[in-house]
Amino acid sequence: YDVLLKAFGIVKKKVKNAKLIIVGDDQLPMQGLPAAKETAKELGIGSSVVITGFKDAKFVRAAYQASHVFVHTADNEFQGLVSYEAAASRLPLCLSNIGSHTSVFKEHAFYHDVEDYEQLARNILRCKERDATVHYNIRYLQEHMKSWDYEILKAKMHKHYDEVLNG
Numbered sequence: 001y002d003v004l005l006k007a008f009g010i011v012k013k014k015v016k017n018a019k020l021i022i023v024g025d026d027q028l029p030m031q032g033l034p035a036a037k038e039t040a041k042e043l044g045i046g047s048s049v050v051i052t053g054f055k056d057a058k059f060v061r062a063a064y065q066a067s068h069v070f071v072h073t074a075d076n077e078f079q080g081l082v083s084y085e086a087a088a089s090r091l092p093l094c095l096s097n098i099g100s101h102t103s104v105f106k107e108h109a110f111y112h113d114v115e116d117y118e119q120l121a122r123n124i125l126r127c128k129e130r131d132a133t134v135h136y137n138i139r140y141l142q143e144h145m146k147s148w149d150y151e152i153l154k155a156k157m158h159k160h161y162d163e164v165l166n167g
Contacts, residue, residue: 001028001036003073003117009043010121015128022051023063064089069127074098075114083109084148087141092127092134094120108137108144 008020026036040049070086071094080100093109095101110123
């Protein structure tokens with residue numbers, strides 16, 4: 001969260017009413033690290049950061065609908081289904097440039113090096129502006145995510161498993 005919070009600090013200086021909503025539990029204290037809310041407070045953005053804790057699918061859908069941009073700053077991620085959900089929900093994506101992001105979203109997301117919070121801030125601000133590229137990416141990814149639908153992937157994988165298991 002440190003990269004995200006530092007980036008949001010820059011965004012907040014330019015977009016005074018910006019809010020950062022982190023859906024899920026803050027696992028940092030369990031790892032012996034400062035809580036995200038504590039770090040946000042130290043950065044002077046504590047009142048603009050909301051950490052929801054675990055929420056059900058209905059809440060997550062509403063959060064996507066209320067958002068202007070989706071950010072995923074992972075330094076490693078096997079698949080990143082939340083990014084797929086966000087893309088399908090018509091959100092522009094700001095993602096770390098790890099392989100599991102770049103291989104799926106290609107040039108249709110805005111990338112930053114894992115530790116580069118300044119580039120992440122620039123990407124978030126660009127998504128807020130919603131220029132022609134951002135609009136194109138949103139439309140493209142919403143359509144592209146249909147090919148990553150669970151039932152479609154399950155059917156494709158079933159065929160491959162059958163070939164391996166049954167010759």
